[in-house]
Amino acid sequence: MMHDGETLLSVRGVSKMYPGTRALDGVNLDVRGGEIHALVGGNGCGKSTLIKILSGIVQADAGEVHIAGHTMEAARMHPRFAHDLGIRVVHQDLAVFPDLSVAENLRLGTDYPATRLGQVRWRELHQGARDAIRKLDIAARPTDLIRDLPVAVRAQIAAARAMRGMDGRHGIIILDEPTASLPRHEVHVLFKAVRRMAAEGHAVVFVSHRLDEVLELTQRVTVMRDGMVVGEHATASLTEQDLIGSILGERSTMDRTERQVAADRLEIHGPGHAPGPLVLKVADLDAGPLRNVDLELRPGEVVGVAGLLGSGRTELLRALYGDLRLASGRVELNGRHVAFRNPGQAIAAGVIMVPEDRVNGGIFPNLTVDENMSVSVLGKYWRGGWFRRAAIERDAGVLRKRFRVKTPSGDVAIRSLSGGNQQKIVMGRWLRLGPSLLLLDEPTQGVDVGARADIYSAVREVVAAGGAALIVTSDLEELAQVVDRAIVLHEGRIVAEVRAPELSAQGLNEVIYQRGEESSVVV
Numbered sequence: 001m002m003h004d005g006e007t008l009l010s011v012r013g014v015s016k017m018y019p020g021t022r023a024l025d026g027v028n029l030d031v032r033g034g035e036i037h038a039l040v041g042g043n044g045c046g047k048s049t050l051i052k053i054l055s056g057i058v059q060a061d062a063g064e065v066h067i068a069g070h071t072m073e074a075a076r077m078h079p080r081f082a083h084d085l086g087i088r089v090v091h092q093d094l095a096v097f098p099d100l101s102v103a104e105n106l107r108l109g110t111d112y113p114a115t116r117l118g119q120v121r122w123r124e125l126h127q128g129a130r131d132a133i134r135k136l137d138i139a140a141r142p143t144d145l146i147r148d149l150p151v152a153v154r155a156q157i158a159a160a161r162a163m164r165g166m167d168g169r170h171g172i173i174i175l176d177e178p179t180a181s182l183p184r185h186e187v188h189v190l191f192k193a194v195r196r197m198a199a200e201g202h203a204v205v206f207v208s209h210r211l212d213e214v215l216e217l218t219q220r221v222t223v224m225r226d227g228m229v230v231g232e233h234a235t236a237s238l239t240e241q242d243l244i245g246s247i248l249g250e251r252s253t254m255d256r257t258e259r260q261v262a263a264d265r266l267e268i269h270g271p272g273h274a275p276g277p278l279v280l281k282v283a284d285l286d287a288g289p290l291r292n293v294d295l296e297l298r299p300g301e302v303v304g305v306a307g308l309l310g311s312g313r314t315e316l317l318r319a320l321y322g323d324l325r326l327a328s329g330r331v332e333l334n335g336r337h338v339a340f341r342n343p344g345q346a347i348a349a350g351v352i353m354v355p356e357d358r359v360n361g362g363i364f365p366n367l368t369v370d371e372n373m374s375v376s377v378l379g380k381y382w383r384g385g386w387f388r389r390a391a392i393e394r395d396a397g398v399l400r401k402r403f404r405v406k407t408p409s410g411d412v413a414i415r416s417l418s419g420g421n422q423q424k425i426v427m428g429r430w431l432r433l434g435p436s437l438l439l440l441d442e443p444t445q446g447v448d449v450g451a452r453a454d455i456y457s458a459v460r461e462v463v464a465a466g467g468a469a470l471i472v473t474s475d476l477e478e479l480a481q482v483v484d485r486a487i488v489l490h491e492g493r494i495v496a497e498v499r500a501p502e503l504s505a506q507g508l509n510e511v512i513y514q515r516g517e518e519s520s521v522v523v
C-alpha cells in the first residue's frame with residue numbers, strides 16, 4: 001500500500017488548557033498522503049480535543065497547523081477554513097438519516113441540484129451518488145433507504161459524504177471511533193472503504209480504542225498520554241502488548257497497589273444476601289419484538305447476549321428493567337415473582353441497567369462528577385436532616401480512583417469529561433449499589449483498554465457475591481472473553497446457547513450468521 005507520500009498534515013506544538021485541565025501540551029503530529037495513521041490513547045488523553053481543534057470547533061491556545069502548503073495558527077482555525085483545506089471528520093454516530101435515501105444523505109448539508117423553478121434534478125443527484133458509491137466500492141444504490149442498509153454500509157456512506165467537495169485534491173479524513181457501533185463482522189466492510197481513500201492519496205487519521213483494528217488497518221501509530229504525544233511508531237514494528245504498554249505507560253503497573261487499597265475500602269459488594277438457586281428466571285416472556293424467551297441466571301454467572309442489530313438484545317434488557325411492557329410471561333428475581341412497571345421499581349429491587357445511549361440515558365450532564373457517581377445512593381448520605389457532603393466526596397473519590405477516572409476534581413460538571421470517563425462513572429455509580437442483576441448494554445463502548453479490564457473485574461466482584469450479569473456487546477471477541485456462556489437472539493427469540501469450548505468470537509459469529517441466512521431463505 002502506498003504510504004510514502006508527502007506530509008499532508010503537520011501539527012506543531014499545539015496546546016490547549018481547559019479550566020483545571022491541560023488537555024493538550026505541545027502536540028506534534030505528521031500524517032502523509034496515502035497513509036492510514038492511528039491516533040490512540042487512554043480516555044481523556046486529548047484525542048477529541050485535537051480533532052476539534054483541527055476541525056475548527058475548538059480554538060487552541062498555541063501551536064500551528066500546516067496543511068498541504070498552508071500554515072495556520074491553531075488558535076485561529078475555523079470550521080470554514082478547516083473544510084476548505086480538506087479536513088473532514090466522520091464521527092462515531094455517523095450522522096446519516098435512516099429515512100432518507102443514499103443519494104439524499106450524500107448531499108446533506110449542501111443544496112440539491114435543482115432547476116430554476118426549484119425542482120430537484122433527481123437524475124443529477126443520483127448520478128453524483130453513483131460516482132461516490134463507485135469510488136469507494138460501496139454495495140448500495142442511490143435510491144436505497146439508509147435504514148435498509150447494514151450498519152457498516154451506513155458508515156461507508158458517511159465516509160463517502162466526507163469526501164465531498166474535495167475536487168480532486170487530497171484531503172485529511174479523520175475517522176473518530178468509526179467502528180465503535182459496528183458489529184465486529186462488519187468492520188472489514190468499512191476498512192475496505194478506508195483503504196480506498198488512502199489508496200487515492202488522502203491522509204486518513206483513524207481514532208480507535210480497538211487495538212486489533214489499529215494493528216490490522218494502519219501503517220503508523222501516534223500514541224498520546226495526558227495531553228502529550230508519547231510515541232510514534234511504524235505499526236508493523238508493534239505487538240498488541242507494546243501498544244497497550246505505550247498507551248497505559250506506568251499506569252499499567254505503578255498504581256496497582258494503590259487501586260487495590262481503593263477497591264478494598266470501597267463498598268462495591270454483591271447483593272448482600274445468601275444466594276438462592278437462581279438470581280433470575282424468565283419463563284415464556286413476550287415483550288416488544290421478544291417471543292417465548294426462557295432464561296435462567298445462577299448466582300455468579302455472567303451471561304452474554306449476542307445477535308444482530310434488531311434481534312431484540314436491548315429490548316431484552318429493557319423488559320427486565322421495567323422499561324418495556326411485558327405482553328406475557330413470568331419473571332422471578334431471587335425466587336420472587338416481580339413485575340416492574342418502571343425502572344425505579346427495578347432499581348429498588350436490585351436490578352440496574354447501564355444503557356448504550358450514555359448521553360440520553362446515563363449521565364446528568366449538568367451535575368458534577370461526584371454527584372453523578374452518587375445519585376444511586378443519595379439516601380444514604382442524609383443523616384438527621386443533614387446532607388453529608390464530605391462523605392459523598394470521600395466515597396466518590398475512592399470510586400474515581402478505583403476506575404481511574406481522569407478529571408481535575410469531583411466538582412466539575414460531568415459533561416466536560418471525555419466520553420470514556422463518563423462511562424466509567426456511570427458504571428461505578430451502579431456497581432456500588434451491590435445489585436442482584438446487572439444489565440449492561442455495550443458497557444465498554446469508547447472505554448480504553450485499561451478501564452475495560454477494570455470494569456469487567458468490578459462486574460465479576462459484584463456477581464461473585466451472589467449477583468448475576470447480562471451483557472450485550474457487538475464486540476464478540478470481548479464477549480467471548482468475559483462471559484461464562486452466551487445466548488444468541490434472532491428476531492426476538494433465543495435460538496442458541498453457546499458455552500465453552502464453542503465460546504469464541506468465531507463460534508458466536510457462525511451461529512449468528514447461520515441464523516441470519518436460514519431466515520432469509522425461509523422469508
Ligand SMILES: Nc1ncnc2c1ncn2[C@@H]1O[C@H](COP(=O)(O)OP(=O)(O)OP(=O)(O)O)[C@@H](O)[C@H]1O
Nearest residue numbers: 018023043044045046047048049416417418419420
Ligand atoms: N469543554 C471542556 N471543559 C473542560 N474540560 C474538558 C472539556 N473538553 C475536554 N476536557 C478535558 O480535556 C481532557 C481531554 O479530553 P478529550 O475529550 O480530548 O479526551 P479523549 O482522548 O478524546 O478521550 P476518550 O477516549 O474518552 O474520548 C479530559 O481531561 C477532559 O476532561
